[in-house]
Structure formats: structure tokens, C-alpha cells
Amino acid sequence: MRATILAVARDRFRREGYEAVTMRSLAADAGVDAALISYYFGSKRGLFAAVLELTLNPADVLASLLEGELESLPQRAIRALVAGWDRPETGLPLLTAVRAAAADPALATLLRGGLQREMVDRLADRLGGADARHRAGAFVGQLGGLVFTRYLLAVEPLASMTADEIVRTLGPALRTTLFGPVRRAATGNDHARGPASA
Amino acid sequence: MRATILAVARDRFRREGYEAVTMRSLAADAGVDAALISYYFGSKRGLFAAVLELTLNPADVLASLLEGELESLPQRAIRALVAGWDRPETGLPLLTAVRAAAADPALATLLRGGLQREMVDRLADRLGGADARHRAGAFVGQLGGLVFTRYLLAVEPLASMTADEIVRTLGPALRTTLFGPVRRAATGNDHARGPASA
DNA sequence: TACGGTAGTTCAACCGTGATGAATTCTTCG
DNA sequence: CGAAGAATTCATCACGGTTGAACTACCGTA
Incomplete structure (x- = not known):
């Protein structure tokens, strides 16, 4: 039973x-x-x-994200996040989990631990460098902001933007978080525009 | 009574x-x-x-933030947010408000409306340009991420970073959100380092 | 085969929650 | 004074999660 x-x-x-x-x-x-x-x-x-x-076992999703090249992590992370949270079958459970964690300290601890272990620490390792952990934290924080404003509160315009639009507006900021405001050596798709659109 | x-x-x-x-x-x-x-x-x-x-009437805080020069808005926004949420007298009520909004759709609507009207729309007006509203939304989303991860979930390292450290790590990203990845004309404090520190 | 113990399962009840409708007191004003 | 209406209390409801005692079913052992 x-x-x-x-x-x-x-x-x-x-x-x-x-x-x-x-x-x-x-x-x-x-x-x-x-x-x-x-x-x-x-x-x-x-x-x-x-x-x-x-x-709640999306640890593998995270792992595969970190295996790809670091340069494109921002776009891939946004796309994976939006894909997971937009589909009701996967998004609803995540949402109720976060809702519950917001209300219940014990569950918040659970979620916090997961975020730190599976995301911040791993990303920091992958990044390396002096303030890697700070940058990783900020990165996670920004993704958390997406969850918070788009899915938990549904604040416009974020709530109804497409994945492409989010990549376009938030992607550069995430890239800045990871690599700093200075443009790296030109990679060819410096503007990181999403797939063909107006 | x-x-x-x-x-x-x-x-x-x-x-x-x-x-x-x-x-x-x-x-x-x-x-x-x-x-x-x-x-x-x-x-x-x-x-x-x-x-x-x-x-919940921090609308005036917001107003004063938007009156300052746009170029320094990221740092000023972060500082104001952290100052407000770190002090228990002001932070606790905000936190319980957000917690309740996370659990109760009706309250979420209230909060969402406030965020859109008082922050996104105003900022978008001030920004101007084609995708002003998108950029404003992303900006607010990133600040929301700070609230979510630092105060609601207390994820490390964000939870115990100082205001200066947050400005250093998150500031450039916010600037990118507002003005794009290209550096604007040099303003003199291009690196936006916080007040004297290591 | 009978026995005893243990895990599984139900039953009835407890206590605390927010909400409601009738009954009471208090104000106010003609 | 004496209604009218607001302010306030009382008793009670329905429902929530939780608990302890009782009952059942099973399984190993003498």
C-alpha cells in the first residue's frame, strides 16, 4: 500500500x-x-x-549541461530551464515543490542544499578562477530569478516571452556573469542571437 | 478597534x-x-x-532610484534592495509578504501587479528603445532572483555575500541587461568596483 | 498444530483551525 | 426617550492533521 x-x-x-x-x-x-x-x-x-x-531528480539534466562547452552554457541553461518548466508534466511538480519550499523552512533547506550541491558547487568547479563561486552563485541566482518571476509570480513581460526572446535578453547578462563584461576573443557568433527570427 | x-x-x-x-x-x-x-x-x-x-509601499524608493542617472542604476538598485531586505524591520515583512504570495494566488496577483506597474513599466519608460520592456522585465527578474535565492531560500554563496560583493558580481550583468553587451562610452568608473576593498 | 510477536490497517476521538449567524451591547441621532 | 445601525461577543460548525487503542493478517518457531 x-x-x-x-x-x-x-x-x-x-x-x-x-x-x-x-x-x-x-x-x-x-x-x-x-x-x-x-x-x-x-x-x-x-x-x-x-x-x-x-x-526531484534533475541532477542529470544539470550534468549534461555542464558537459557542453562553457561558452554556450547561458543559452543552453535558459533553454533547458524554460523547456522543463513550460511543460506542465514537469513544470507543475517543480512549481509545487518551490511553492512548498517557500512556505516551509524544512523543505527550503532541502531545496537549498540541492541547489548548492548540484548547481553552484559544480558550476564553480567547472569555472575555476578566483571568484568562481561568487560568479556561479550569481548565475544560479539569475536563473532562480527566472523561476521566481516567470513561473512563481508570472510577472509580465517575462511570463509570456518565448524561449528565444529570453535567450536574447537574458543570455548576454548570464554571459557577463560567467565571463565578465569584457568580450572574449571573437567566437564568430558574438551577438548570440537566437535562431532566425525578426 | x-x-x-x-x-x-x-x-x-x-x-x-x-x-x-x-x-x-x-x-x-x-x-x-x-x-x-x-x-x-x-x-x-x-x-x-x-x-x-x-x-508595502516602497514605491517611493523605486521612484528615487529611477530619478538618478541610468548608468549607475544597477549598483544603486542592488544596494537599495540589499539594504532594505537585510534590515529585519523592513526585510521580515517583505519576506512574509513574498512567502504568502508564493502560496496564495490572490496575493501573488497583488504582488505581480505591483511589480509590473511600479517597476517594469516605469523602468521601460525610462529606458526607451525597441525592446525596452523586455530588458526592463529581465532586469526586474534578475533582482527577483536575488530576493528568491538570497532571502527566500538563502542559497550560498549569495546568502552571505556582502553588498559590495554582490555589486561586483551581479552589477555587470545588470548593466548588460540594460545596455547590451557592448561597453558604452567610457564613463570613468568603467569597472564599477565598489568602495575601497581588497 | 497452536502460539506469539510484529507489521499492516482501521476506528474513534482529540484538538486547533477559520468561518458564520444569532444574540447582545454600544452609539448616535431624531 | 427610543429606535437604527454599527460594533462586539457567544456558541457552534465543518474540516484539518494527528494520535492511541484496537483489530487483522501473516510468519517463524516450539
């Missing part, structure tokens, strides 16, 4: 968010008494955390 | 957050029956919204 509860919970959490899903209704959905959830997961939050650990 | 309730609520919300403050305890604090809160504000959320409107 444990697995059933977990599966049902995953589905409903991602669809309806944390607060909207009640333990009783969840139990009913899984054909089980509500107390059983507490028995297995300790609390509603425990259940949610279990669902998170099950769902 | 309305004013008393509002005052007590403001204090406790900023200190303990939205969920932790219960209507009964709040009523007791204000020397009033809990039902009176509903009578005046309709609901707990209504009360919170009232508190928000009372508290």
Missing part, C-alpha cells in the same frame, strides 16, 4: 498543490485509511518530502 | 509569518473576539491583504 499512497500523492500534489490535497481525500483515493499515511510517512509533510525525493 | 487589530496583525505577521499567526491568538492579543476580525476584514487573508497594502 505504501507504493500506492506514494503514487496517488505524487499525482495529486503536482496537480493540486500541497495545501489543497487533504490527507483524508488522499487516503480515500488510495483506498486506505488516513491514519495509514501518518503510519508510513509520519506526517503530511513527510509524505510530501518523500514525493519530492522521488520526483 | 479596527486600527488596533491592524497594528497587532502587522507586528505579528512580520514576526511570525502568515500561517503561524492564528486568528484566535491575534484576537486575544488585540483584546477582542476572533469573530471581529472576520467582521472587519472578511477573512484572515483579507486581514493579511490589508496589512500588506499598509506596509
